[in-house]
Amino acid sequence: MARNLALLTLALLLVLAMAACGDDDAGTPTEPTRPVSQPAPTAAPAPTAAPAPTPIPPDANNELVIMSHDSFNIGEDVIAAFEAANDATVVLLPAGDTGLALNRAILEKGNPSADLFYGVDNTYLGRALAEGIFVPYESPGLANVPEQFIMDPSFHVTPIDYGYVNLNYDKAFLEAEGLQPPSSLEELTESQWKGSLVVENPATSSPGLAFLIATVSYFGEDDDYDYLDYWADLRANDVAITDGWSDAYYTNFTKYGGDQPLVVSYATSPAAEFFFSETPLDDAPTGNILLDRSVFLQIEGMGVLLGADSPNLARKFIDFALDLQFQEDFPDKMFVYPVNRNATLPDFWRFAEEPAVPADIGPAEIGEKREAWIEAWTQVMLR
Numbered sequence: 001m002a003r004n005l006a007l008l009t010l011a012l013l014l015v016l017a018m019a020a021c022g023d024d025d026a027g028t029p030t031e032p033t034r035p036v037s038q039p040a041p042t043a044a045p046a047p048t049a050a051p052a053p054t055p056i057p058p059d060a061n062n063e064l065v066i067m068s069h070d071s072f073n074i075g076e077d078v079i080a081a082f083e084a085a086n087d088a089t090v091v092l093l094p095a096g097d098t099g100l101a102l103n104r105a106i107l108e109k110g111n112p113s114a115d116l117f118y119g120v121d122n123t124y125l126g127r128a129l130a131e132g133i134f135v136p137y138e139s140p141g142l143a144n145v146p147e148q149f150i151m152d153p154s155f156h157v158t159p160i161d162y163g164y165v166n167l168n169y170d171k172a173f174l175e176a177e178g179l180q181p182p183s184s185l186e187e188l189t190e191s192q193w194k195g196s197l198v199v200e201n202p203a204t205s206s207p208g209l210a211f212l213i214a215t216v217s218y219f220g221e222d223d224d225y226d227y228l229d230y231w232a233d234l235r236a237n238d239v240a241i242t243d244g245w246s247d248a249y250y251t252n253f254t255k256y257g258g259d260q261p262l263v264v265s266y267a268t269s270p271a272a273e274f275f276f277s278e279t280p281l282d283d284a285p286t287g288n289i290l291l292d293r294s295v296f297l298q299i300e301g302m303g304v305l306l307g308a309d310s311p312n313l314a315r316k317f318i319d320f321a322l323d324l325q326f327q328e329d330f331p332d333k334m335f336v337y338p339v340n341r342n343a344t345l346p347d348f349w350r351f352a353e354e355p356a357v358p359a360d361i362g363p364a365e366i367g368e369k370r371e372a373w374i375e376a377w378t379q380v381m382l383r
Helices: 002-025 076-086 098-107 125-131 140-144 171-177 206-219 227-236 245-252 269-276 311-321 347-351 363-381
Strands: 063-068 089-094 116-121 158-170 197-200 240-242 262-266 286-289 296-305
Touching (some): 063 311, 076 089, 098 116, 116 125, 116 311, 125 363, 158 171, 158 311, 197 245, 206 227, 206 245, 206 296, 206 363, 240 245, 245 262, 269 286, 269 347, 296 311
Parallel strands (some): 197 262
Antiparallel strands (some): 158 262, 158 286
């Protein structure tokens, strides 16, 4: 009986096995089913892609050419220190005033005769950026520069120095005439100041343009009495106009034998007069007129030119120019302020005053309207 039962069980298993073989022959494969207890694999998170750094080509040689306006002045020992530290040779390339130098850099775009450009200020910054002549570089030295001097957040131009364009007066002349310095720009249109002011042409002079912008800030563009009305009144009051600062200061200004005791110059000019005096002085012979919103903050910077032969040396020089040796060298040569907050100023700098409220017009608006302001000024003053 047990044997018969075993045979019966074996026969049943053979039938089931033959039935299973019949399903495979039907040719309908099914996708394997994943065990429920096994968790589905999750995709590994994609790594966050770091932005690719802008490739910097190697320098073609160890020579660094710096194009600048003619007023760039730095100590030979300072330049020598950079050369020694970098096994390099520095060549300075003066190229006229700010406007002329910038025009040359624009004409040479992509194939410049220099590696670095010094002297772009906030009156020309918009044009320089629009022309795309610089490549960006954010120097670590900017950590020591106050935010107010970062005129280009894209870091194509790095601030190096700053100054203020304002009215200066001849102290001895005003004292002899029993006059007090004007307390407002409007006073300059009154009869007591007739023929007393000399300004620079904003189409040919950086301080002339800065003062024009200050009058736009002070009087506005579309008010009942705007900056063009003011300039028309200055013309009626016999304001003198020169092409550049040197003529205005050393020819027209009464301090040097001219006819005008008021001149558009810099807030550091009295300090320069004190420093260069051939006889010892207790006070500066000229003074500043620092009226609210009538003084223009001028910031100058430098940038690496697109297509430079030595872009790496140019970046190193920007770092060097923000460091103390460079920043403390030029105040008594170019009479502008260092942007590095840690720089020490010379003692005579006490005659270089700073205004409480400078003109409030930014580089973007200046870049947009500069040429229109100059053309309108020319129509009123010279035609």
